[in-house]
Amino acid sequence: MNTTRTNATKQRTRQQIVVLGAGYAGLLAALRLAPHAEVILVDPSDRFTERVRLHELAAGRPDVTHPLQQILRGTGVRHLAARATALDPVARQVTTDDGRILPYDRLVYALGSRTGHLPGSPLGPEGGAADERAYSAESAEALRKRLVDGPGSLAVVGGGLTGVEMAAELAEAYPDWSVRLLSAGPLAAGCSGRGRDHIHTVLAARGVRVEEGRRVADAGEVDADAVVWTASMVPNTALAAAAGLALDPEGSGRIAVDASLRSLTHPEVYAAGDAAASHAPAPGRLRMACATALPTGSHAASSILAEARGHTPKPLSFGFTIQCVSLGRHDGLIQFVRPDDSPRDRMLTGRTAARAKEQVVRSTVRFLRLAARRPSVVSLIPGL
Incomplete structure (x- = not known):
């Protein structure tokens, strides 16, 4: 038996998956898919940013980022430090700002969101301030x-x-x-x-x-x-809209997806995180948040893997449990909520809440590092 030819055939038959965005959703999806496919992660930054800590950065925290190279080392995920400038879902390819054309079998669109731009608002379409204040x-x-x-x-x-x-x-x-x-x-x-x-x-x-x-x-x-x-927050879906992907009919500007997070108009494209109009039975339409980015990123990966194995992807199952609010470094609020995100009477406050919020924030990076080491375990964690 020609082992070299057999290995080459296996290599060619591995799915080519492009993931747009190295935030919470995109990074987790890429890590979970890496053992089963050739994954290219497209993001112009070489660092993962803990977006939920940006208020801490403004208050003096030295850094809220982590080198992508450290997280991705040994996973097989190829990071391309570039910005996607065009998406062609018919040809199934992505064009980047450095002139590369990336073919794909499946695409995960996880470009997240940004602070909103409205007519006359202080922020330009790329998040830059028109008013210097x-x-x-x-x-x-x-x-x-x-x-x-x-x-x-x-x-x-x-x-x-x-x-x-x-x-x-x-x-x-x-x-x-x-x-x-x-x-x-x-x-x-x-x-x-x-x-x-x-x-x-x-x-x-x-x-x-x-x-x-x-x-x-x-x-x-x-x-x-x-x-x-x-x-306000708005999704980064201009690229999707220009490519003809259907957006949320309710007007949120997010990509319209089915229960498995596939685009309604281009099922080879999956959307996750803030860019997706994802929904689940209990809460309905999910709000933009780190709390929903990680589960939807993981579920997009699960759906792609199920589809590749000839199975029908399962619908997203998700329910909220808490809302975490930091109120400075020494106080906070942990508001317990029902699965539909409505508040319960129970809550934690003070230093206990501040410590709990810090552990929740730290856990997001821990989950990503766990996914890099043992991606098969992530799907066994409740909520992911």
Whole structure:
């Protein structure tokens, strides 16, 4: 028997999978698929960013990234440091900004999301600030430099959990700054009444002035030396839309997918993380979050593997358990929720909650490192 020819045939028959995006969803999908296929991970950065720590970076944490080379070492995943500029689902190929054309049998679209851009908003379409006073989580490092140059007045726009964490963290780290938190509706609307009361109490103790019912269209409306925009998130799906992939009919701008996370119009394309309009029986449409990126990234990989083995992919099964909110380094809120993400009465606060939130954040990187070492084990972990 010609062993060389047999090995070459096996090599040619391995699926070619391209994963766009090395965030939580894309990286986990690539790691799980690597033992079974030829995987190319396309992302311009050579580092994985813990996006859930960007408010900490703005507050002075030295670094919130990890070298991709260390995570991917020995996995077989090939990282291409480039940006995808075109997607052709008919020819099944991706074009990158360095001129490469990458063919694929299956594609995982996991390009995530960014701080929203609305007409007249302070942020340009690539997340850059049109108003020099305006910053976002993506520009956390520049924000930190500005705050170090202070003191002055700072306004955080957006009363969701991202805005709450940003305001609490910055008020604690830069006590000489006068901090306001502007919210169009009730602060932390998804939390219970007791949970919102705790957030208000901690923010007040940090000197943060909360202004609910304050709708802001752009930074020019805010009288402050610096403005942090956390009011909305939008998916990075322009590439998908230009390629003709159907987007969410409900208008979220995310890629329309079935229960196994396949594109409704191009089933050889799977979407995961914030770019996908994923849904599950209990919560319905999943919100954009690290808590949903990891499970959907893992499920996209499971669906591709099932399909390759001639099986019907299983539908996504997911339910929420908690919402984690850091309120500076020494306080927090762990809000227990039902599977549909509605709040329960039970919650943790104070240092206990702060420690629990830190462990949750650390666990995301632990999961990724586990997937690099033992990818077959990940699917056995509840929720992944």
